[in-house]
Amino acid sequence: MKPNNILPPKLATRFLLWFLRDDLAEEVLGDLEEKFYDKLEGSSAFQARLDYWYQIFNYLRPFAIKNLNFITYHTMYKSYFKIGWRNLLKNKGYSLINIGGLAAGMAVAMLIALWIYDELSFNKYHDNYDRIAQVMRNEVWEGNLETDESMVTGLATLLRTTYSDQFQYVVMATQPADHIIAKDEVKFSEPGRFMHPEAPEMLSLKMLYGTRNGLSDMHSIVIAESVAKKLFGDANPINQQVKIDGQMEVIVTGVYEDIPYNSEFNDLKIIAPMDLFMSVNTWTDYNSWNNYFMRIYAQLPPAADPKTGFKAVSAVIKDTMKDHEEKDTYQEKEGILLHPMSRWHLYSKFENGESVGNERLLFVWLNGIIGIFVLLLACINFMNLNTARSEKRAKEVGIRKAIGSLRSQLIYQFFSESFLVAFLAFVFSILLALALLPWFNDLSGKEMQLPFANPYFWLICLAVTFITGLLAGSYPALYLSSFDPVKVLKGTFRVGRFASVPRKVLVVFQFTISIALIIGTIIVYQQIQFAKNRPVGYSRAGLLTLPASSADYRGKYDALRTQLKNTGVVSEVAEANYPLTNTLGNNTGFDWPGRDPSFDPSFNTIVVTPEYGETVGWEVVAGRGFSRDFSTDALGVVINESALKVMGLDNPIGETIRFKRDYFGGNEFTIIGVVKDMIKGSPYEPASPSIIFPSIYDMSWLFIKINPNESASVALPKIEAVFKDLIPSVPFDYKFVDDEYDAKFRAEERIGKLAAFFTIFAIFISCLGLFALASFVAEQRTKEIGIRKVLGATVPQLWQKLSADFVRLVLISCFIAIPLAYYLLNNWLQTYQYHTEISWLVLAAAGFGALVITLLTVSYQTIKAALINPVKSLRSE
């Protein structure tokens, strides 16, 4: 019989009643209970319960399920949205602020997400993305483990032969460099490389003409579409003859689609066969083991696992250099490794021989966080406004409840309103993002587009919209719907003293972020200015530079110099082995009087023609510069102040320094002069100690100083005429050193502009929220203001009273934001050796600025409220 202690599972019963038609409840429950106890007699309680659940799930049939009257529901939702829409129209100001703020936040978040996606999808253009790697080399250098990409040709040959079973392709490539490509009279220089013939296949180039095997013949070349357009227009370029660097005749065998900007090979516009390089550059061959000037790329075989393959092959090839190094000591941690393509962009830094995240990765994180914050700020506005207006809508809630509205219906009501706003904001945000995108691309140096054709884009956008609506609507929906109708309608309903606390916290949070961003923007700007104003040690004005490595320049330097000077628009011409704006060429192994034998620092070694000093306008602090008048100058050197400091010579002029090898035309040099440090490398780092050698041979970089009395527009055509006359086969491809130098600031300027952009948005969004909040508070306190006025309060007093609340909140934000910003920015500045200091003035100014903005925003509303005629405000009701 019926054992009283065992009952059917309650949860199952509740579940049943949730979906079961009400009129069936009695009979069904009865049947199920009978079944349960019937079952219990023959089997265990567990089995009986399980069977009970089974029976209940079997009642999930159309006939038994509650009548979901979709028509009624549809009407209900229609009503929700209609009411929501009317609410929007009724409060046009609030709605505008709500939707506008949210749209702005969403648009910014969208742009940032796009930017992050772009950064993460770098190099994915190449089909073999996850199997390509660059061969790198770990080497102990001055006690540190350094990782370098310069390789010897011998290694590439070894990997291609002995280790061919480990790779699908091994491709050696020269460093990217400008090469002159000429077709009859059309000539210009394009970045290109000499590579092994498998390169097009490995990089999966999309061929427009010809095939990927185009480089199999030594006298062939494949070019990018943009180059083909410039050379041949729309004609088919295949089998056309072109000339590279004025000396190599080749035939175009292929044209490929330009590699997009988000690939490391973006600037690969010309690919010529490595065999051609070897035939022209007889000073090297495929089996050199002491000249590190090549890059090597490798692709793993199709069967290799992209996750573990690189590590495994790295281990196999690690010590391949060991027997070929000319060094006496080879340490265990040195060796060859593979750097996978997927890590090239965001993990290009090496620490102790391992690739680690670089600054770009940091910015991906930073921007991601900022994007979320901006979106959060916008959501906070929305919540704030809604909760602030809750008292106003309390009556509505009361009446709705009194008429018979269920709490769930009110929740739906408020959620549908917030979804409506979120969706409208989403539509506007797309328009806004579209409008901002060209400018944002310019700012970030990218060519991004909104991926409208991508379903994931829409999916993510809608998901974000939905979450935003949910987040923004949850507080009003859950809080407002909980009001007790009796109290609300009776008028005894009071929002508690602490009801506004969350709202205040949100305002403080908003302003903390805004103030921190203001400070950040100012400091980034100051840092850039600080570095820009640093003395560079030479004169950039009117200084032109151009590469002179082409064979056509050989032996023409003197004639070029004379003719250029004869034009009268050029004051001096010089050549050097390296550009002015980098610090290539470093050597150790120098000796000078009084050197500690264990001290072997590295010097930046530059070789220049004697006119270099006059051309770049260096500042001699002791001795003199080079001169052709002194034959002894051939073994003289000029050092810079940093070098002098390193050497610690009291009286440097006339001292002798020695070099271990015979590189620079001798191994014993006399110091003839000391010059001020020239900033060739990073403007944020101290100048490297330099030793400058004279030479009268041809070198790779040409410098032309325009006569200061002539304008560039007059001088350039005359200079070009000389070039056309003397070296017709080479384009006059000059650059201003000024521009080159400014390029060093681009990364920081970009950060600065992005920071300014985010700051403006954050402030804008915060102010919108504050404005709406102030107007709401003013409206709510209309009666109070009226009574105060009747009792004799003046407008300034009222303004003070109403503004004080907000000022207090912003002050709190200042106290949080200033130390926070100081800490973060100070850390950032420490990464630069030459950096500005954060002055308290900036911090104070930011706080003060925030206060002023707050007062301006709030005052409009408070003064408006204070000016209302008390008769009007007190008469109502």
Added chain:
Amino acid sequence: MKETRLGDFEEVILLLVGILGEEEAYAFKIAEEFESQTGRSVSIGAVHSTLSRLDDKGFLTSEMGKATAERGGRRKRIYTITAYGQRVLKEARDFKVSLWRQFPALGTDFGGQI
């Protein structure tokens, strides 16, 4: 338009309602009877669903019966076959018998005992 065809499972359930009679023909008992007669298991929900469909088609009527203690004092819905239902059952049987008669291998064994 009302559905008047009788499915196989429906036919069995309809017959069971007739077999169980006045007192016993409610969903749980019908399901149990089905299990004991056929050896196949069936959920009460499935039986209930069929019963309500047969009700809709007019083959059955139902009314709430008496409450009993086993069911926590709840009443049960007792089903009875309508005249229309009986006629449909008969037609179904006659149709099948006529088919069996035309089946040469077994046709003659069937001499009108039913």
